[in-house]
Amino acid sequence: MSARIERLRGLIEEAYQDYPTGCGESFEELLCFELHVGNLTFVQLAEKWGISLPTLGMLIADHCNRMEEDPNINHKES
Secondary structure, X not given: OOXXXXXXXXXXXXXXXXXXXXXXXXXHXXXXXXXXXXXXXXXXXXHHHOOOHHHHHHHHHHHHHHHOOOOOOOOXXX
């Protein structure tokens, strides 16, 4: 994860402090709120947050990577 992505996540969280969604304050909760409750498209969300579409894509990819579980290696033969 890059320092820029972490900085952007923090800036987005700060921007919502005076405008609570009722769905939580973490970046993950804010992202899901805007996409699933607010029904914003990626283009609309990028515009709302004042970032480019590729930057939003990087934030979403980072979000998905954080949700991915660690591998569970099974060395037993099938």
